[in-house]
Amino acid sequence: MNQNILKQYSILVEFLGKALGPDYEVVLHDVSDYTNSIVAIANGHVSGRTIGAPMTNLGLTVISDKSYKDIDYKINYNGISKDQRLLRSSTLFIKDENEELVGMLCINFDDKRYVDLSNQILKLCHPDELIEKNSTYESINSILDDETESFPDSIAEVTNTVLNKILSKNNIPIERLTQDERLKVVDILNQKGIFMLKGAVSEVAKQLRCSEPSIYRYLNKLNKDKENSQE
Missing domain, CATH: 1.10.10 (Arc Repressor Mutant, subunit A)
Structure with a gap:
């Protein structure tokens, strides 16, 4: 039964990857095997992972403390890629008819291209002072101090x-x-x-x-x- 559920979500992974575009990584985790957790992935270049990569640190924590029982999804939290790029991440907890966790559908958005473009436009109308005052992006070091998700292979x-x-x-x-x-x-x-x-x-x-x-x-x-x- 669980494999049938995940098969349907694997189709969704491919669909969302194509529909959202190359800056959005879409990942499907099977929680029956934490070591080889990823069973489907689109735009894996965002985090550098492939099928067979392990569960993330955040995923392991959610499973261990069973916090998924109280929520259906977690959205817009921080992720850090291997080359230290800030990603905006969201996860849907896939559950069976008994509310037990079957898998996780994750979307990781890399906004680097848009941030670079935005900064270039701001520089045209005002020097660096404006960019510094309006920047909403935290430094990587401050983000790493939080409960941030990393994406290991x-x-x-x-x-x-x-x-x-x-x-x-x-x-x-x-x-x-x-x-x-x-x-x-x-x-x-x-x-x-x-x-x-x-x-x-x-x-x-x-x-x-x-x-x-x-x-x-x-x-x-x-x-x-x-x-x-x-x-």
């Missing part, structure tokens, strides 16, 4: 993106992590759904500079602590 990229945000936010250098700090990082990664990806344990262990058994021990401890708190 590998597990390593997903893990690295989320891990870097956690470490920079908490001002923790990897080489000086204590065992308790590693546990804290693993806890946050777990809450964000990173470990739903196949191979994530190995990738996190590599990036945290510890062994895979250590990551499993952290996860077991977190699960036991959670069970004890619920008793």
Whole structure:
């Protein structure tokens, strides 16, 4: 049943990609396989992804915290492409008759061409002062400080993106992590759904500079602590 639903949406992906034009990337995610999540994509040059790319950091978080149960879509949030271009993103949560998540239909708009054209026109009527006063675009650095969606094409990229945000936010250098700090990082990664990806344990262990058994021990401890708190 779910595959029939996704098949219909895959046709919509192709249609929207052609109808909206090359500045709009349209993506269909199948939530039954987080590691090879993308099953259809149009205008993939916008983010640089292809079919078989993994679920995004935002998608994993939505699935992990089940926030999709309370909303049907999320619109006009920030995304960052691999070459640091700001994208305007929106996601429709595709659900079955039991309100369980089946997939996600995402549209990512790259407005760079329009911004460049707008700036050129403004320069004709007034110098840089006018552009600076009327600019509504935040710097990439300030946007990256928010819960921004990135668009990886590998597990390593997903893990690295989320891990870097956690470490920079908490001002923790990897080489000086204590065992308790590693546990804290693993806890946050777990809450964000990173470990739903196949191979994530190995990738996190590599990036945290510890062994895979250590990551499993952290996860077991977190699960036991959670069970004890619920008793």
